[in-house]
Amino acid sequence: MQQEKDLVEAARRGNGDAFSQLYEDYFDRVYRYIIFRVGSQEEAEDITEEVFLKVWQNIASFKWRGVPFSSWLFRIAHNQVVDHLRKRERRKGVPLDEVAVADDVDLDASLDFQLSVEKLVAAMGRLTDAQRRTLALRFAAGLSLSETAQAMGKSEGAIKALQHNALAALRIVMSAEAGG
Amino acid sequence: MKVEDILNECIERVMGGESIEACLARYPEHAPELEPLLRVAVATATASQVEPRPGFKAEARYRLQAALQKPRRRRFALLRGQPKWVGAVAGVLLLFLAGSGTVVASASSVPGDVLYPVKTATERVRMAFARGDEARAELEIAFAERRAQEIVVLSERGRVEKVDAVVDRLTTHLERVKVRDIEVDKKVDRLKALLEQGSARNVKLLEGVAERVPQPVRAVVTRAMKRSDRGYEKAMVAVGAPSIELSVSAKAVAPEKALGTIVVSNEGKRAAEVAWLRGSLQWESEGGLWHPLATRFKSFPALEPGTTIPAAQALQLSYEVLFIAPEQAKKLRHVVEVKIVDRERVFRQATDFEAYEGEAGQ
Numbered sequence: 001m002q003q004e005k006d007l008v009e010a011a012r013r014g015n016g017d018a019f020s021q022l023y024e025d026y027f028d029r030v031y032r033y034i035i036f037r038v039g040s041q042e043e044a045e046d047i048t049e050e051v052f053l054k055v056w057q058n059i060a061s062f063k064w065r066g067v068p069f070s071s072w073l074f075r076i077a078h079n080q081v082v083d084h085l086r087k088r089e090r091r092k093g094v095p096l097d098e099v100a101v102a103d104d105v106d107l108d109a110s111l112d113f114q115l116s117v118e119k120l121v122a123a124m125g126r127l128t129d130a131q132r133r134t135l136a137l138r139f140a141a142g143l144s145l146s147e148t149a150q151a152m153g154k155s156e157g158a159i160k161a162l163q164h165n166a167l168a169a170l171r172i173v174m175s176a177e178a179g180g
Numbered sequence: 181m182k183v184e185d186i187l188n189e190c191i192e193r194v195m196g197g198e199s200i201e202a203c204l205a206r207y208p209e210h211a212p213e214l215e216p217l218l219r220v221a222v223a224t225a226t227a228s229q230v231e232p233r234p235g236f237k238a239e240a241r242y243r244l245q246a247a248l249q250k251p252r253r254r255r256f257a258l259l260r261g262q263p264k265w266v267g268a269v270a271g272v273l274l275l276f277l278a279g280s281g282t283v284v285a286s287a288s289s290v291p292g293d294v295l296y297p298v299k300t301a302t303e304r305v306r307m308a309f310a311r312g313d314e315a316r317a318e319l320e321i322a323f324a325e326r327r328a329q330e331i332v333v334l335s336e337r338g339r340v341e342k343v344d345a346v347v348d349r350l351t352t353h354l355e356r357v358k359v360r361d362i363e364v365d366k367k368v369d370r371l372k373a374l375l376e377q378g379s380a381r382n383v384k385l386l387e388g389v390a391e392r393v394p395q396p397v398r399a400v401v402t403r404a405m406k407r408s409d410r411g412y413e414k415a416m417v418a419v420g421a422p423s424i425e426l427s428v429s430a431k432a433v434a435p436e437k438a439l440g441t442i443v444v445s446n447e448g449k450r451a452a453e454v455a456w457l458r459g460s461l462q463w464e465s466e467g468g469l470w471h472p473l474a475t476r477f478k479s480f481p482a483l484e485p486g487t488t489i490p491a492a493q494a495l496q497l498s499y500e501v502l503f504i505a506p507e508q509a510k511k512l513r514h515v516v517e518v519k520i521v522d523r524e525r526v527f528r529q530a531t532d533f534e535a536y537e538g539e540a541g542q
């Protein structure tokens with residue numbers, strides 16, 4: 001964590017190598033968070049690039065004040081997603097693209113259902129925005145409960161409740177779809 | 181303990197490698213409610229582990245680098261309310277004054293680094309503001325040296341796949357070294373000197389790295405060195421300097437005798453005066469080391485001082501050499517060096533040939 005703090009401090013002063021390292025550390029997680037939210041590979045790619053550009057443009061204004069860098073970064077990602085979805089809403093009807101799932105993913109055969117990211121994103125459409133965001137931060141971006149809470153500006157207790165409700169709602173949606 | 185607390189604890193445990201069953205066993209009273217939620221959590225986490233499209237990350241990094249050329253917006257806070265051209269000029273000044281940490285940090289970057297496009301953009305800006313052919317030519321020579329330094333860094337990092345592209349750019353810089361009229365431009369001598377020094381420094385740099393890196397990388401560096409050398413020689417010719425290309429062939433016709441041919445071609449636009457010509461033989465021992473051979477040239481071309489080769493013509497010289505090679509010498513090498521007037525460097529060509537294997541049937 002201290003190493004990340006040093007990298008962020010260096011990037012704040014304009015050190016491109018440090019920023020490059022942060023980019024490497026967070027790129028996949030940011031991309032996953034975004035594709036989880038928008039469901040389209042093409043759109044996720046565009047937004048991921050925009051996020052890192054925003055981060056670079058604004059990192060000098062980042063202040064620790066108890067907020068982890070990851071939470072700050074994913075707030076930017078969230079804002080970009082919201083902005084994008086708003087624009088998309090105006091255009092309407094953007095299809096979900098095919099996306100590649102990592103080869104090494106080994107779905108437990110005992111699972112009641114296996115999800116593709118498209119199905120997941122479609123099912124998430126039935127959740128509230130806060131629930132979607134909680135699941136995306138926790139499971140796609142891999143943030144801790146505390147980081148998720150700070151990224152969303154809520155208490156850890158609130159995130160636990162959101163997480164529980166989101167999974168329960170998702171289960172109902174998936175069961176309904178599986179049942180026909 | 182609330183069920184959402186238990187759910188969260190189990191999620192943390194399962195994500196940490198514990199099985200769903202093991203966690204359910206801790207809270208049997210909540211198991212019926214927890215189990216489906218944990219399975220949804222695992223399925224969600226698994227489905228979201230999407231890999232970015234191959235190449236996207238690299239492409240994105242590249243485009244980000246391009247965007248990083250622009251100074252951060254807050255640097256322009258002082259310029260609010262000013263006409264647009266003020267900001268543009270300030271941006272350029274920032275680049276020139278290297279007041280931006282980004283520009284400073286980019287100077288040592290190599291292809292593939294986030295800041296590399298900042299470096300190349302800075303070079304383009306400098307080039308755009310260079311006044312006159314000579315100033316631009318000087319910059320091209322300076323940038324060619326930067327490319328050689330990048331080849332060194334890339335080779336040391338083992339990123340050899342990028343070396344060829346950098347050599348392309350190095351030779352492109354050198355191809356752009358042009359002056360309008362080599363006869364009247366008084367500053368041509370300066371360009372010749374800069375090219376000669378740049379070439380020598382690059383050879384030293386690349387030879388140095390070739391000694392340090394493992395064999396597969398060394399082959400790439402050696403190829404880069406040859407291409408770089410040809411690039412410098414073409415640039416020298418473009419500014420009116422004499423240049424030589426050497427071709428050497430040799431064949432062992434007896435255990436202790438070889439016949440050879442040397443072709444000295446004048447690649448320049450004017451006659452080249454040969455200052456001296458030297459030849460020597462070497463043999464290769466185990467481990468690829470080369471050692472001098474005791475030789476006696478029976479008819480090595482002795483050139484008269486002041487021998488000149490007209491432009492675009494060649495001097496062909498044949499010779500016979502006697503030598504004593506050690507038993508273990510399988511490979512021999514003939515090294516020829518030529519020095520011409522008006523050039524600092526020595527032109528050198530080494531050609532391998534096989535030791536005498538005897539007549540067929542012997």
